[in-house]
Amino acid sequence: MTRATAGASGVRVRLARRDDAATILGFLRALAEYEGLTRDCVIDLARVRRHFFGRRAPVRALLASIGHAPAGLAVYSPTYSTFAARPGLWVEDVFVMPEARGHGVGRALFAALAGIASRRGCDRLTFSVLTWNRPALAFYKRLGAEPVSGWTQRRIAGAALRRLAAAGRPRRGR
Secondary structure (H helix, E strand, C coil), X not given: CCCCEECCCCEEEEECCHHHHHHHHHHHHHHHHHCXXXXXXXXXXXXXXXXXXXCCCXXXXXXXXXXXXXXXXXXXXXEEECCCCEEEEEEEEEEXXXXXXXXXXXXXXXXXXXXXXXXXXXXXXXXXXXXXXXXHHHHHHHHCCCCCCCCCCCCCCHHHHHHHHHHHCCCCCC
8 A cells, every 4th residue: 555545534544654754753652652651662763764664674654644734653564374374464553643533543544454454365453452541442342343352462571582582592512
């Protein structure tokens, strides 16, 4: 999806370009503030450029606007379901500026993500939502998203990740 699409509400969604890096960074910092996670937000302009637009960029972004004003961001990457034997999309973040909420921006971003997934032959969009974020939970329910019963998300990060990686390295001299 390289061209912009506009819905009835005047919301336009397009694939982010390299010259959008500062806008993406601003959205990600606003999201971190909204979620109370600014202490964990270490992303900078160089990382946005490398991770979103580098030669082997692991993620992509969609930007939504109303008129010329940036209104929302969606960050996504490919996944694969071994059981369904089909690709999927992982939606890492969706953020709509507070002043743009209620204008169809979130719906337009998810519709664009669904379109990308459909064109790629994906069978699902998967994402997480913070349990305290009642507005997001209600919004996702209206879109038809359902909780995944029997599953809970886990993470290995920081010191635990480094310890695990070190445990898997071959030892020298033995």
